[in-house]
Amino acid sequence: MMLSRYLPILVWGRDYSRAALSNDLMAALIVTIMLIPQSLAYALLAGLPAEAGLYASIVPILLYAVFGTSRALAVGPVAVVSLMTAAALSNIVEQGTMGYGVAALSLAALSGLMLIVMGLFRLGFVANFLSHPVIAGFITASGIIIAASQIKHILGIDAEGHNLLELVISLVTHLTESNWITAVIGIAATAFLFWVRKGLKPLLESLGLKPRLTGILVKAGPVAVVVVTTIAVWSFGLDENGVKIVGDVPQSLPPFTLPSFSPSLLGQLLLPAFLISIIGFVESISVAQTLAAKKRQRIDPDQELLGLGAANIGASLTGGFPVTGGFSRSVVNFDAGAETPAAGAFTALGLAIAAVSLTPLIYFLPNATLAATIIVAVLSLVDFSILRRSWHYSKADFAAVLTTIIVTLAFGVEAGVSAGVGLSILLHLYRSSRPHIAEVGQVPGTEHYRNILRHDVMTDPTVVSLRVDESLYFANARFLEDKIQNRVAGDKQIRHVILQCSAINEIDLSALESLEAINQRLREMDVKLHLSEVKGPVMDRLKKGHFLKEMTGKVFLSQFEAAHSLRGPEFRNSDVNKAAAN
Amino acid sequence: MMLSRYLPILVWGRDYSRAALSNDLMAALIVTIMLIPQSLAYALLAGLPAEAGLYASIVPILLYAVFGTSRALAVGPVAVVSLMTAAALSNIVEQGTMGYGVAALSLAALSGLMLIVMGLFRLGFVANFLSHPVIAGFITASGIIIAASQIKHILGIDAEGHNLLELVISLVTHLTESNWITAVIGIAATAFLFWVRKGLKPLLESLGLKPRLTGILVKAGPVAVVVVTTIAVWSFGLDENGVKIVGDVPQSLPPFTLPSFSPSLLGQLLLPAFLISIIGFVESISVAQTLAAKKRQRIDPDQELLGLGAANIGASLTGGFPVTGGFSRSVVNFDAGAETPAAGAFTALGLAIAAVSLTPLIYFLPNATLAATIIVAVLSLVDFSILRRSWHYSKADFAAVLTTIIVTLAFGVEAGVSAGVGLSILLHLYRSSRPHIAEVGQVPGTEHYRNILRHDVMTDPTVVSLRVDESLYFANARFLEDKIQNRVAGDKQIRHVILQCSAINEIDLSALESLEAINQRLREMDVKLHLSEVKGPVMDRLKKGHFLKEMTGKVFLSQFEAAHSLRGPEFRNSDVNKAAAN
Structure with missing residues (x-):
């Protein structure tokens, strides 16, 4: 029992059927084809050599298959996490150096450790402080930054910048240095991929193709661009005319690597690793929950933390960089019919074969093509409708x-997400620090009590009833x-104050002492304090203090009972005192 | 109208009567006598020359009389704020230098500006984040630190330390250097003052004195000690035997001074000034509210911010240091019969006369006596019962x-209060991030729905009702x-989920999107989502989104109505499925 809680593979592996095997194999084939260009591209985005993308898609997906609870999640490099990796590392080490690759391993290891610790101590709730609007704003802004960061590859120029403005200025000033052949390849590839997304699907459907086949053909668009542009560069020797290419990629299985644990490096990576862990987890769990619901399956968030943590540790030991469950690859995996995490294992196998045998074929692959696939992928994330x-x-x-959007664009991803979370928490605290407090009166002919400013209710000049929401x-x-x-x-007419507590879910010690102060001050004014409709758990808590003994009034089961038993002789309709209530 | 909102003096000044005048004069006399030693002592605590304490009690109290809304609050130096002043300044400038006094002026000015800004923008709610337990812990720990810091004056030794442990070690290592005459004065004064507090009052009462006279005699204890020890030092020339005395105090009205606004100084004072403002405001408003309630008067917290802000600006322009409404002096003022802020103005006059005429008399006042008055005053603040x-x-x-207590003692006042506030907020967020969600069933024979784990209720295997608290x-x-x-x-039996929303006071956009996701996922499982007992303001908000249109189920007015209309054929008693509910 215990073992299968931490190793979900023991559950689904026991009943693995021949039918599931054939479905998983089919899904793995489709995902593998889609992942080859995507993995290379995200490595480029993270500032790493192309092969790192393949390595980061092999061992992590295997480890997730062992430890993860989602049947369809596909783990590997994703756009936002790759961008965050580049942002974190380029502050510390120079891109293209050995140290950069090692720092990427350290970042993955640190992030993996954090995820595992959060999983073991059931701290996944931390991710809840990323509100949906902050995530939406962050992803939109990240998409814009990623797209902007790839334009230099499309045009074949050098451009640098720590934020969007610097990047755009740098792009504009270097615009005249564009390599026109690169630009033709890049722009054509981008345009083609956009057309595949927007124009090809309706075209194929109108030709009468089945939706599933249409889907596969559309997903194969990036592969087609890779093949065509690679052949073009090779045939015409375009690399000698300044078109930057991927070049030598080692023919190898993922190597065994060790991250650096130098204290100064870890210190600098601490915050980025934490943010990458949280954002990666949120992206992954959202996809996993959505796909699981379609088949009435359960996802265990704490176990997911362990699965993603193991995947990242795996990435750090095999030449990768931080990974998480990706949206697009998981959806493709699910749509292609994956039934168990074994599909992920087969995908890993496919990518391993690619890493060993296909890498010479991508020597002539232009960087501009990879940049085009990134741009088209991330622009689908940009969605201002959240505003x-x-x-x-x-x-x-x-x-x-x-x-979140403005700070991310102006100061980068870490500042953006921190500002968004900080502001959300402050606004929440601000709102709950000024709660809605309604003065209520009796709705004639009922036992209901409603806001005297909104409803035509009966009140009593000697009794004030307040509902704290x-x-x-x-x-x-x-x-x-x-x-x-x-x-x-x-x-000076008031003799009783009733607090209607139906919406009070908790009273902490500060509030208890405030109630004591209120009770004491009302006593000085010769006014009694009563409570009504106190919830069970709150009442349990109140009984632990001495407030109930000191309280001048009583606790009533219902507001009606309270108001009824305290009713004075001048009970009347409140039309008159609606104005006076302010 | 507008003017009298910002100048409460226009309200009470208009009806000022001869009776009020005589009461205010009497109260002022008593408070003045009490404040002379206290002001000198708190200046010593803040690390400033004795006269600064008098100056800080004159103009601030006058300005508060004009702008403040409390009738009885007495504004001036208080123990905790004086300690915080010393803690803030001794990190920046050396005690006893010109720069130290100027920095104290800057701290008062900055704190005054912050209070005024908070008052104008109605930001007083910020103070609410200081929870009662944090304040109680902070004041207890501060009392201990203050008392410990005064022991060196009692014994006539030098001791320094940035936290309690350092201070105690320093005291112990310097213990052999004690001046025994100083120690005799200091210990005798402390013992006498404790006896006045604990023993004199019962004694006088048993002798048949009226409570009011008893109170005044007890409050005069510090004055007696000041007089006796000063005369002793003067008579026997004890200052020539190493007893440290107050020495030359200028005979002068409060001087006109200008704080320094050098950016580096202000930068260092920003956080301390903020904490001093908040803590001073909380202490002051608590006293003001308590006293106002006794006479059914109103306190306007935002106007209080302006009053305290003006008092601090006044302190910074007249040789003072940060001030606030003090607990003990305000209670004495109230008990002595003060009716209006004019009592404060008369107190200011009394202290001004003292500053001009009495200062030569305190030349021989030993520091040990002032330390004794501080120790006795602050130890009454130490109260571990909050634990x-x-x-x-x-x-x-x-x-x-x-x-709060541990961090304050170990790392100082600023760290302590920040840690306490930070932890309170985190714990609050943590608790509300894992709300109580009860599965409810119908109490037989009623329309009430209660927790199935706590009550014997009826449930329906096809309908799940959840109440989110x-x-x-x-x-x-x-x-x-x-x-x-x-x-x-x-x-797999479940066909309907009902969320009972009676305790839901707000649904933000993240929660709305979660509800949309829940609805969507339930739809995939062929289960309908319903809501019941949604509050008016929450319903208004929900209507702004498209969730209600997409929701597979309905919104019901009551939980009973919802459960009743969705009831399946197998409605049954839940004794059986209490176990299954987990």
């Missing part, structure tokens, strides 16, 4: 999205004190 | 108190997704 949606739904969410904790405890004191101090 | 109370009530609150926001959105998916994926 419109959040604006309509909630200004606080809108502020978080906008901040928030848990009471330190951030809003004083707010309640002020609110009650201000309501009561000015109105 | 016991928080332990019983909530482990999270206990953790916050303990952390927390607002839904980004930190718990994914938790709900996991919870629902895990509950439903394993049980």
Whole structure:
């Protein structure tokens, strides 16, 4: 039992059938074909040699197959994590040096360790602080940065920049140095890939092809571009005319590598590794949950942390870089019929064969082609509709999205995601520190109590009933004190204050002491404090303090009971005092 | 109207009566007598010359009388803020230098500006993030540090330390250098003052004195010690035997001074000034609210910020240091019968007369006497009962108190309060990120729905009803997704999921998207999602998105209505499936 909790492979492996095998093999073939160009491209994006992309797709996917709980997730390099890897490393070591590759291994190892620790201590909830709007804003901004960072490869120029503005300025100033042959290849490849996405699918469908075949042909678009442009460069010797190519790629299985654990390097990688772990986990778990739901399967988030952690440790020991469960590759895997993680293992096998046998064929592959596949892939991530949606739904969410996008574009991915998370938390705390407190009155003919400012209700000049629509904790405890004191101090008729507690899910010690202060101050004003509709767990908690003994009034089961038993002689309709309530 | 909002003096000044005048004068006399030794002592604590304490009690109290809303608050130097001033400044400039005094002015000015800005922008809620347990722990730890820091004056030795441990070690190693005459004065003064607090009051009461007179005599204890020890030093020439005395104090009204605004100094003072502002504000508003309640008066927290801000600006322009509304002096003022802020103005007048005429008399006042008054005052702040109370009530609150005390003692006041606030916020977020989600069933014979694990209720195998006891926001959105998916994926009988929303006060965009994902995934499993008892404001918000249109089920007014209309044929008592619910 215990073992199969930590090794999900023991569960699905026991019942592995011939039918599942043939489905998994088919899915693996399709995913392998799709992954070859994608892996090379993401290695380029991460600032690493092309083969690192292949290596990062082999052992990690095998380890995830052993430890992961998703049946269809495909683990490997993904766009956003590759960008974050490049952003983290280029601050520390120069691209193209040995140290850069080693730092990438360290980053993967550190990220893997963090994921495993989070998994073992069940700390996956940390990822919840990345709100959906922040993720959406972050991914959109990252897509823009990634696309911009690839334009130099498309045009065959050198350009550098730590943020979007610097990058764009650098691109513009170097524009005249463009290599026109590279630019033709790059622009043509980009245009073709966009057409494959937008124009080919409707065309094939109108020709009567089956949707599944259409899907496979569309996914094969990048492979076609790779083949055509590689042959073009080879046939015409374009590399001698300044077209940059992938060049020598070792024919090898993933090598055994060791990350560096120098303290100064680890210190610098700590924050990036944490952010990469969290963002990678969020991307991966979202995909896994979505695909699992389609087959009524369960995903265990803590076990997923272990699976992704193992995958990253694997990447660090076999010449890779940080990996996670990718959206597009997982969806392709699922659509192609993958039934178990064995499909991932077969994909790994396919990529291993490619690494050993196919690498000489990509010697003449132009970098511009890889850049084109990246641009087309990431621009599908760019989605500004989150701005419109959040604006309509909630200004606080809108502020978080906008901040994330602007800070990511202006100061980079780490600053962007940190700013977004920080602002979300501050806004949440701010909102809950000023809770909605409604003064309520009785709806005539019912036992219901509603807001006196919104409804035509009956009130009693000697009894004030307040409904607090928030848990009471330190951030809003004083707010309640002020609110009650201000309501009561000015109105000498009041004899009773009832707090309707139906929406109070928690009362912490600060709030308890505020209630004691409120009770004490009301006593000085000769006003009694009562509670109504206190929830069970809150009541349990209150009984541990001495507040209930000191309270001048009583605890009532319902607001109606409370108001009814405290009712004074002047009970009346509130039309008159709606104005006075302010 | 507008003017009197920002100048409360216009309100109470208009009706100022002869009776109020005589009460205010009496209160001012008593407070003045009490404040003379206290002001000198707190200046010593802040590391400043004695006269700074008098100056800091004159103009600030006048300005608060104009801008403040509390009738009884007495503004001036207080123990904790004086300690924080010393802690902030001794990191930057050496004590006893000109620069130290100027830095104190800058700290007061910066703190005053921050308070005014917070007041104008109504940012007083920031202070709410100081939870009661953190404040209690902080004040207890500060009291210990303050008392420890004064022992060197009691014994007449030199001792330094940035935290309690260093201070104690330094005291012990210098113990042999004690000046025995100083030690006799210091220890006798301390013992006498403790006796005045604990023994004199019962004694006088048993002699039949009226409580009010007893109170005044007890408060006059420090004055008696000052007079006796000063005369002793003067008579026997003890200062020539190594007893350190206050020495020359200029006979002068508060001088006009200008704080330094050098950017490097301001940069270093930014965080301390912020913490001093917040802690000073919290101490002041708590006292003000407590006293105001006794007379059914209102306190406007935002206006209080302006009043305290003006007082601190005043302190910075007249040779003072950071001030706030003090607990003991305000209570004395109130008990002595102060009716309006005019009492404060008269106190200022009394202290001004003292500053001009009495300062030569304190030439021979030993520092050990001032240290004794500080020790006795602050040890009454030390209260470890908060540890016991928080332990019983909530482990999270206990953790916050303990952390605040330990970090304050080990690393100083700024670190302590920051750690306490940070931990409180993290624990709050953690708790709300894992909300209580109860599966509910119908209590037989009623329309109530309660937790199936706690109550004997009726359930339906095809309908799952879940009550979420927390607002839904980004930190718990994914938790709900996991919870629902895990509950439903394993049980193929389920056809409907009802979320009972009675305790949901807010749904942010992340939670809305999680609900959309839940709806989508349930649809894939052929299960419908319904909502019940959605609050008005939450419903208004939901209507802004397209979720309600996409939702597979309906929104029901009550949980009973929902469960009733979805009831399957196998509705049964839940005794059987209590176990299955896990």
